[in-house]
Amino acid sequence: MSFDRSIKIAPSILSADFADFGREIEAVEAEGADWIHVDVMDGHFVPNLTFGPPLVKAIRKHIKTVMDVHLMIAPVDPYIDAFVDAGADVLTAHLEAGAHTHRTLQAIRAAGVKAGLALNPGTPVEAAAPLLDLCDLVCIMTVNPGFGGQSFIETQVDQVRRLRAMIGDRPIHIEIDGGVDPKTAPLVVEAGADVLVAGSAVFRGGSVSNPAPYGENIRAIREAVQI
Ligand code: DX5
Ligand code: ZN
Numbered sequence: 438m439s440f441d442r443s444i445k446i447a448p449s450i451l452s453a454d455f456a457d458f459g460r461e462i463e464a465v466e467a468e469g470a471d472w473i474h475v476d477v478m479d480g481h482f483v484p485n486l487t488f489g490p491p492l493v494k495a496i497r498k499h500i501k502t503v504m505d506v507h508l509m510i511a512p513v514d515p516y517i518d519a520f521v522d523a524g525a526d527v528l529t530a531h532l533e534a535g536a537h538t539h540r541t542l543q544a545i546r547a548a549g550v551k552a553g554l555a556l557n558p559g560t561p562v563e564a565a566a567p568l569l570d571l572c573d574l575v576c577i578m579t580v581n582p583g584f585g586g587q588s589f590i591e592t593q594v595d596q597v598r599r600l601r602a603m604i605g606d607r608p609i610h611i612e613i614d615g616g617v618d619p620k621t622a623p624l625v626v627e628a629g630a631d632v633l634v635a636g637s638a639v640f641r642g643g644s645v646s647n648p649a650p651y652g653e654n655i656r657a658i659r660e661a662v663q664i
Contacts, residue, residue: 440608444662445471445632446655447505447612450496451487451585452636458492459499460645468652469659472503472527474614474634477520479510482534483583490519497524505632507555507614509582510534513541521548529553529576529612532560532568542571553612557582558590562600572609574632575600579625580615585636589616594624601629619661626662633658 448470453461462473475493480486497504506525510516511534520528528545532538532554545552551573554565558578565575577597580587593613600611612632613625622633635658643650 442610442631444626444659445610446639446658447472447474447503447632447634448639448651448655449474449476449585449614449634449636451476452640454645457645458496461640462496462499464643464645464648465639465651465655466501468648469655470502470639470651472505472632473500474636475504475506475525477506477508477510478583482511482531483509485583490516490523493520493525494523500524503527505529505553505612505634507553507576507634508534509555514544517541517544517548521545521550525550527551527553527574529555529574531555531557531582532564533557539568539571542568546571555582555614556596558593562596562603565600566603569604569607569609574610574612575604576612576614576634577625577630578614579617579621582615587616589618589621591621591624594628597625597628597630604629617658619657622658622662633662 478485478487503526505527513530542552553574555576579593611630613630614634617635618638
């Protein structure tokens with residue numbers, strides 16, 4: 438099968454109702470989400486705490502698309518098996534999370550899931566060059582990780598463009614995470630991104646009892662990137 442470089446919208450459940458993840462996921466998938474982005478934070482690598490493997494496992498059965506797990510934790514390696522067992526399809530670790538990211542990516546792939554590498558805004562994309570052949574996805578952070586609803590860091594667009602050139606025709610997704618909305622999405626798609634994570638821009642204005650805004654918000658991003 439050829440590599441799917443079409444644009445995929447991945448709502449981040451960080452902006453959903455934490456007491457109702459199952460129905461939130463079902464609603465946002467029914468409204469057109471391509472992947473579901475799951476933000477795991479440890480209060481150490483990033484200054485915020487979310488949830489761990491048991492919750493990720495519990496929501497897995499509500500996801501019909503792709504479960505995209507973004508680990509903002511350090512260390513990563515002791516938890517890889519738990520997140521694979523929880524059902525991650527893509528497991529993404531940060532380059533900045535430890536000294537042995539090469540080993541981490543190898544371990545993720547060896548565990549049988551797709552391996553992602555995330556880069557903070559302060560990290561030059563060139564640092565990923567020796568790791569690209571171990572990656573199925575590279576996530577460029579367009580905010581400093583830790584919280585939803587922050588402003589898009591526009592200087593990251595040039596980093597996306599440079600990463601796109603480095604990847605060439607290798608089958609590696611470029612994911613953008615942070616501050617993606619109908620205004621910023623075209624900038625990163627034009628620079629070469631294909632997976633757009635969006636939290637606040639998807640969940641704003643809707644709820645499980647009124648999910649239509651989720652669909653309108655997803656369509657607004659999709660329409661903005663028809664360039
Ligand atoms: C930030 C998280 C993001 C976040 C994006 O640390 O990794 O996935 O939920 O939220 P928005 O789209 O609101 O910037
Ligand atoms: Zn994320």
